[in-house]
Structure formats: C-alpha cells, structure tokens
Amino acid sequence: AYLKLDSSKLNRFVNSNEVPEMQALVNAANRELRDGTGAGNNYREWLHLPTNYDHQEFERIKKDAQQIQSDSDFLIVIGIGGSYLGAKMAVDFLHGDFDDLNSSNHQTRVIFAGNSLSSSYLHDLLELIDGHDFSINMVSKSGTTTEPSVAFRIFRKRLIKQYGAKEAVNRIYVTTDAKNGALRQEVNEKGYESFIIPNGIGGRYSVLTPVGLLPIAVSGGDIDQLMLGAHKAEDELDNPDLTQNNAYRYAALRNILYRKGYGVELLENYEPNMRMFAEWWKQLTGESEGKDHKGIFPASANLTTDLHSLGQYIQQGRRILMETVVKVNHPRHDVDIPHNDKNTDELQYLEGHTVDYVNTRAYEGVVKAHTDGGVPVMTVNIPDESAYTLGYLIYFFEVAIAISGYLNGVNPFNQPGVEEYKTNMFILLNKPGYTNK
Numbered sequence: 001a002y003l004k005l006d007s008s009k010l011n012r013f014v015n016s017n018e019v020p021e022m023q024a025l026v027n028a029a030n031r032e033l034r035d036g037t038g039a040g041n042n043y044r045e046w047l048h049l050p051t052n053y054d055h056q057e058f059e060r061i062k063k064d065a066q067q068i069q070s071d072s073d074f075l076i077v078i079g080i081g082g083s084y085l086g087a088k089m090a091v092d093f094l095h096g097d098f099d100d101l102n103s104s105n106h107q108t109r110v111i112f113a114g115n116s117l118s119s120s121y122l123h124d125l126l127e128l129i130d131g132h133d134f135s136i137n138m139v140s141k142s143g144t145t146t147e148p149s150v151a152f153r154i155f156r157k158r159l160i161k162q163y164g165a166k167e168a169v170n171r172i173y174v175t176t177d178a179k180n181g182a183l184r185q186e187v188n189e190k191g192y193e194s195f196i197i198p199n200g201i202g203g204r205y206s207v208l209t210p211v212g213l214l215p216i217a218v219s220g221g222d223i224d225q226l227m228l229g230a231h232k233a234e235d236e237l238d239n240p241d242l243t244q245n246n247a248y249r250y251a252a253l254r255n256i257l258y259r260k261g262y263g264v265e266l267l268e269n270y271e272p273n274m275r276m277f278a279e280w281w282k283q284l285t286g287e288s289e290g291k292d293h294k295g296i297f298p299a300s301a302n303l304t305t306d307l308h309s310l311g312q313y314i315q316q317g318r319r320i321l322m323e324t325v326v327k328v329n330h331p332r333h334d335v336d337i338p339h340n341d342k343n344t345d346e347l348q349y350l351e352g353h354t355v356d357y358v359n360t361r362a363y364e365g366v367v368k369a370h371t372d373g374g375v376p377v378m379t380v381n382i383p384d385e386s387a388y389t390l391g392y393l394i395y396f397f398e399v400a401i402a403i404s405g406y407l408n409g410v411n412p413f414n415q416p417g418v419e420e421y422k423t424n425m426f427i428l429l430n431k432p433g434y435t436n437k
C-alpha cells in the first residue's frame with residue numbers, strides 16, 4: 001500500500017480479536033457505500049471521481065490558471081466550509097510556509113475570503129490588494145451562503161471600480177452547481193467563466209473538483225499529480241478486507257476506540273504547513289459523523305508546538321483522547337544542526353544530525369509517552385509532501401470517514417445541523433421571509 005497505517009502502538013487498547021470481529025460490520029458498511037444501499041446514497045460521486053472526472057473542464061482549469069497567473073498578483077478565492085477548506089489545506093500543504101511572502105517569487109498569491117463575517121479581515125484584504133491586479137474565484141454550490149455572498153459583493157464592486165464592468169467579467173471565475181442556484185443564474189446572465197460542482201458530491205468531499213482544483217493550480221500545485229495520487233488510492237482502497245485496506249482499518253480502529261470511551265480524536269502533524277490539513281479533516285469527520293447525538297469529536301494538535309500547551313492535557317488530562325498522527329517521512333527540505341565551538345546551549349550532542357532527525361525522535365518520544373499515559377495513538381505515514389501523496393491522502397480519509405459513518409449507523413453525507421443557526425441569524429437581520437417562531 002502507498003500509505004502505511006501504523007497501529008502497532010494500540011496493543012494495550014485494542015485486543016487482537018477486535019479488528020477481525022469488526023470485519024462483518026465493515027463488509028456491511030462497504031456494501032452500503034459501494035452498492036448505494038446506505039443513507040445519503042446520492043452523494044457518492046466522489047468515490048470514482050479520480051477515474052471519472054470531466055477531462056475537458058480539467059484542461060480548461062489549467063488554462064485559466066495560467067491566465068490568472070499571467071494577469072493577477074492575487075486570486076481572491078471566496079467560499080466557506082466545503083467550498084473553502086479543501087483548497088486552503090491543499091495550497092498550504094503543497095507549498096513552503098513562506099512561499100507567498102518571498103518577493104523573488106512572482107507567483108500569484110492565492111488568498112481566501114468569505115470564510116468569516118469579520119469586517120476587519122475584509123477591510124485589511126481590500127487594503128492589501130490596493131494597487132495590484134487581481135481576479136476572483138467565487139465558490140458556492142448553493143450560491144446563497146451569506147459569508148461568501150457578502151464578500152463577493154464587496155470584491156466584485158472593487159473589481160468593477162478598478163477595471164470597468166466589461167474587463168471585470170473576464171476576471172471573475174465562478175464554481176457552482178451545474179444548473180441551480182443564484183450564482184448559476186448570474187453566470188448565465190453575465191457570461192462569467194464557470195466550473196461545475198457535481199451534484200453527487202457534498203462540500204466536504206469536493207476538494208478534487210474545480211472547488212479545489214482551480215485555486216491549487218493557480219498556486220502552482222500540480223493537479224495532474226494530485227488526481228493520479230487519488231486514482232492510486234481509489235484503486236488500492238476498494239477491498240473491504242481489513243488486513244488489506246488501511247483506510248478501512250483506520251475506520252474500524254477509531255470506531256473500536258470510540259466505543260470504549262475515547263470520544264475525541266486529535267489529528268496531529270509535525271509540519272506547520274499541515275495545520276489546515278487538520279481543519280479540512282475536522283470538517284470531513286465532524287460533519288459526516290457528528291449527528292443523532294453521537295460521533296467522535298474531531299480536534300487537532302500541531303506538534304511539536306502544542307506539546308508546550310495542549311501537551312499537558314494529552315499526557316495527564318481526562319482519558320477521552322485518541323490521536324492520529326500524519327507523519328511525513330521525508331520533508332521537503334532538511335537542515336543541518338551547525339557546529340558551535342562552545343556548548344553553552346548544551347546542543348553539542350546534536351551536531352552532525354539534522355532538524356528532521358530531531359523532529360522524528362520527538363515524534364517517537366511523544367508516541368511512547370502518550371501511549372504510556374493511556375492515550376491510543378495511530379500514525380498514517382506519508383512518504384513526502386508531493387501533490388501525488390496529497391491526492392492519495394485526501395481519498396484515504398474520504399473513504400475512511402464514509403465507512404466510519406456507516407459503522408456508527410449515521411448518514412455520513414448529510415449535515416442537517418448546520419442550518420439551525422441560520423434561521424435565527426436571518427430573523428435578527430430581518431431577512432424577508434423569516435419571522436420569529
């Protein structure tokens with residue numbers, strides 16, 4: 001298998017009979033997913049997306065990305081939730097921490113907006129792009145989500161002011177539903193370049209659609225490799241046999257642990273450019289599984305940073321945590337620890353080693369400490385931070401969480417709970433059609 005799932009440290013938490021005893025349930029979950037007999041079966045198009053995507057649209061995305069790179073200093077990507085997290089996570093994952101601050105790097109900066117209602121954020125971003133060329137990618141399946149719609153109004157107005165109404169049309173790229181919604185209507189009226197979010201793919205499963213692909217391509221990410229990696233995962237991860245399928249085994253193990261009272265799962269990394277990966281994973285897992293008053297609560301920790309804050313709780317707080325580490329075997333760059341004549345910093349023992357050598361020993365030490373402290377830890381080992389690996393990793397967690405949801409008896413593809421607050425907000429804002437109950 002391309003990715004290794006290391007569950008060797010779970011021995012004291014999971015007996016050897018437990019995984020095989022989950023096999024029958026996993027087989028049933030697999031049938032629900034593959035045969036479409038489970039709840040939410042209209043939302044499984046992501047399953048075969050890596051082999052079955054619109055190749056013409058894909059080529060158009062690459063062409064448009066080149067256009068944006070040539071005519072824009074900034075691409076403002078407007079979207080929230082599933083129309084934001086995947087793209088942001090991938091752009092961060094595929095690039096170094098300071099790529100966008102490096103002035104010798106003339107690439108278009110991809111910046112996200114419409115993912116909050118912060119007025120200061122919008123103000124500051126408008127100020128940042130002042131005097132620069134920019135384009136907009138508006139991403140919304142429904143076309144009516146408040147946060148992105150507000151941001152779109154503001155940035156569209158700026159665009160028209162800067163370029164005039166006609167040229168502004170050429171700088172607006174819309175990603176939305178094929179037929180429905182306010183945005184599609186606007187696309188038809190104005191003639192914006194547009195891309196389709198397939199009907200059978202929910203927001204949190206949409207990163208490998210144009211939702212993610214256009215921003216990733218503009219950032220310089222290799223979307224061909226991304227899809228190839230996902231394709232490899234689609235090929236490798238369709239066998240329900242728990243001895244063969246690491247994604248399914250991950251799903252089974254986290255459910256075994258959940259049923260023993262480990263109700264919170266921390267996704268962890270040892271690379272700062274993977275912070276947003278955890279945010280993407282939190283939406284994928286939390287929205288898929290947290291319903292009907294059950295489900296693992298997804299959280300995250302960024303290490304070794306958070307060992308100096310959350311570390312205390314993880315080591316000795318309530319025993320409700322399990323950890324899943326995504327560990328990079330070969331980081332993009334490694335750095336030697338230099339020689340120093342004096343040993344006042346007491347680091348001479350590290351001379352001749354690299355920083356990643358220390359990072360990996362830290363990881364090993366943490367796994368042992370947390371395991372000894374009563375926290376179950378699994379590790380997904382990824383070879384590198386390439387686009388190919390990311391494609392595989394995305395599919396790995398998508399298929400794992402779909403199976404995991406079915407194992408816990410929920411519809412992994414709906415999110416009825418995200419609507420509740422909106423009604424209250426609309427009443428408070430006097431939106432037409434909304435009145436107090």
Ligand code: PA5
Pocket residue numbers: 080081082083139140141142143144145148202203204287415
């Ligand atoms: O997963 C989901 O459905 C949500 O997070 C949506 O992606 C989010 O609310 C944005 O919706 P839309 O793309 O319709 O603007």
